[in-house]
Amino acid sequence: MQSRYFTLIDYPEGTPARELFDLRTRELPELGDGEIRVRNTWLSVDPYMRGRMSGVKTYVDPFIAGEPLEGAAVGEVIESRNTRLPAGTRVSHMAGWRDVAQLPGDAVHPLPELDVPDSAFLGVLGMPGMTAWTGLNRIAAMREGDNVLVSAAAGAVGSLAVQLARARGGKGKVVGIAGAPEKLEWLASLGVEPVSYRGKDAGELAADLHKACPEGFDVVYENVGGACLEAALDNLRIGARIAICGLIDSYNATAPAPGPSNLAKLLFNRARMEGFIVTDHWDHYPHFLTTVGPLVAGGEITYRETVEEGLEATPDAFLKLFDGSNTGKMLVKL
Amino acid sequence: MQSRYFTLIDYPEGTPARELFDLRTRELPELGDGEIRVRNTWLSVDPYMRGRMSGVKTYVDPFIAGEPLEGAAVGEVIESRNTRLPAGTRVSHMAGWRDVAQLPGDAVHPLPELDVPDSAFLGVLGMPGMTAWTGLNRIAAMREGDNVLVSAAAGAVGSLAVQLARARGGKGKVVGIAGAPEKLEWLASLGVEPVSYRGKDAGELAADLHKACPEGFDVVYENVGGACLEAALDNLRIGARIAICGLIDSYNATAPAPGPSNLAKLLFNRARMEGFIVTDHWDHYPHFLTTVGPLVAGGEITYRETVEEGLEATPDAFLKLFDGSNTGKMLVKL
Numbered sequence: 188m189q190s191r192y193f194t195l196i197d198y199p200e201g202t203p204a205r206e207l208f209d210l211r212t213r214e215l216p217e218l219g220d221g222e223i224r225v226r227n228t229w230l231s232v233d234p235y236m237r238g239r240m241s242g243v244k245t246y247v248d249p250f251i252a253g254e255p256l257e258g259a260a261v262g263e264v265i266e267s268r269n270t271r272l273p274a275g276t277r278v279s280h281m282a283g284w285r286d287v288a289q290l291p292g293d294a295v296h297p298l299p300e301l302d303v304p305d306s307a308f309l310g311v312l313g314m315p316g317m318t319a320w321t322g323l324n325r326i327a328a329m330r331e332g333d334n335v336l337v338s339a340a341a342g343a344v345g346s347l348a349v350q351l352a353r354a355r356g357g358k359g360k361v362v363g364i365a366g367a368p369e370k371l372e373w374l375a376s377l378g379v380e381p382v383s384y385r386g387k388d389a390g391e392l393a394a395d396l397h398k399a400c401p402e403g404f405d406v407v408y409e410n411v412g413g414a415c416l417e418a419a420l421d422n423l424r425i426g427a428r429i430a431i432c433g434l435i436d437s438y439n440a441t442a443p444a445p446g447p448s449n450l451a452k453l454l455f456n457r458a459r460m461e462g463f464i465v466t467d468h469w470d471h472y473p474h475f476l477t478t479v480g481p482l483v484a485g486g487e488i489t490y491r492e493t494v495e496e497g498l499e500a501t502p503d504a505f506l507k508l509f510d511g512s513n514t515g516k517m518l519v520k521l
Numbered sequence: 522m523q524s525r526y527f528t529l530i531d532y533p534e535g536t537p538a539r540e541l542f543d544l545r546t547r548e549l550p551e552l553g554d555g556e557i558r559v560r561n562t563w564l565s566v567d568p569y570m571r572g573r574m575s576g577v578k579t580y581v582d583p584f585i586a587g588e589p590l591e592g593a594a595v596g597e598v599i600e601s602r603n604t605r606l607p608a609g610t611r612v613s614h615m616a617g618w619r620d621v622a623q624l625p626g627d628a629v630h631p632l633p634e635l636d637v638p639d640s641a642f643l644g645v646l647g648m649p650g651m652t653a654w655t656g657l658n659r660i661a662a663m664r665e666g667d668n669v670l671v672s673a674a675a676g677a678v679g680s681l682a683v684q685l686a687r688a689r690g691g692k693g694k695v696v697g698i699a700g701a702p703e704k705l706e707w708l709a710s711l712g713v714e715p716v717s718y719r720g721k722d723a724g725e726l727a728a729d730l731h732k733a734c735p736e737g738f739d740v741v742y743e744n745v746g747g748a749c750l751e752a753a754l755d756n757l758r759i760g761a762r763i764a765i766c767g768l769i770d771s772y773n774a775t776a777p778a779p780g781p782s783n784l785a786k787l788l789f790n791r792a793r794m795e796g797f798i799v800t801d802h803w804d805h806y807p808h809f810l811t812t813v814g815p816l817v818a819g820g821e822i823t824y825r826e827t828v829e830e831g832l833e834a835t836p837d838a839f840l841k842l843f844d845g846s847n848t849g850k851m852l853v854k855l
Contacts, residue, residue, distance in 0.1 A: 445779030
């Protein structure tokens, strides 16, 4: 049996060129004992993958040029030499960017029994959702009544973060930063105060955040960095906690960009800024799933997906993450 | 009775001009019930005072132009209408920058019974010492064996921080950043690995910190900001804690200076950076005093003072804080 997969032919500098992604085919070896073959139905593309394309170790191992790219995926077992995972089992795993994956059984997880579409386990109930939940609760220690700011608030992670903040209760405000008018409208429909970053420098964005929440923020969920972080630092309350989930603003930068000029606000406000990597917290995934899963199944937490069709579209879907054209989770449907 | 005091005639921009500090005399009112008069013997000058000279509220109220400047001081009660504080009592208080202070009794603290010179209560056993102890223990949660980096390591706060880190035990390294050769020698004599920042950009300083401690740092005690902070961020271990005590590098800046370009290191290293203000932690001062006081009295923790003589020299002593010319605590002896 053959597998079609994407690989990098070289490590990109700056925004990756589409031509660096090469679609190849390889013959799969015979199934070993305990192994399974999965026909992927959904592939995930995520901003953190850019960090794995630099050929240098950051917090995850780099992708190897010439080898299949990796990423979250869900699919159905089509052949099995593993009694725990008979053919027909729906599973999630990390062998994305390909149509058929061959894996040891312990590298996949059967999808939990929840009345949600399979694709939800790549987004709102998968790594992005777990990331939002972890940053708010385990890093920023969000409390009832906190004023919460989320950047990239209409993205896969941010859109769950704003809803979890809304669901937390209390009189706290939830403000979300996004760009496109339809994203801002969607945020407003979720009960989130939307603020556009478009055409604004850090000072102008800071002024608009102040208008949206004059008291300042207790919790900042930072996905972007750059002007968003600088504007957030200008709007902290005493004792604020900033969870640094991502800094997508800099992922394609070819030269180091200066950081925020107002770090002294951490001092004045006795504020904390902390980076985290969701995989460190994965032992809390079952707790996340029992907490957030029913809210998604019951429709109390909604989510959007931007879907590209067909394996061939995977690199294009990935590249769209960096121009702000996705709302909610960016996925590829096979 | 008269009091001679310094006041600001205007709020400085950038490095304060010496001429902005004006020595004036005022007649003290009659002693009210519960009040005392203190003849100051030692005055403290500290970097944080610069923040109070801007006419804007940061975390402390601004100094008021025309009114006496304030700051830590020790002295002796010379007149008293307070039975708790008879003449001859040695006290510490915040009415510095003057020779005679008139105060309500509850605004002063009798000096603790410890076999140390009075001036120690303005430095190693006063606010600077408490600041070092708080940052390491209560903010950065220093543990035995941690590798610790301290910037401005020969200053009033830094020199206690490096010694507390040394005293903590374990095999952890303690690295201190300073400039002048005699400061670097002093640090070495304390068992601290000294690194000079002079003539280096952030990249060069980062390389030297890596040489001094190739494993990276678990705890960073940051007094400076600028290149020191950027170099520290490049040398973090997983789970590092950065206590932001001060950012003296920027206190006299007239325009915002860009922040560190490598904040993503917080993310890769799941690291935390937290600002603090020692006054928030003052209820722990008795604990600090019983822990660190005996170490100072017994000579296990040493300290240096840079002393200027006479009330007239107070502004000069203050301004020297910003050109790196003091070793240890900067004081004025009256």
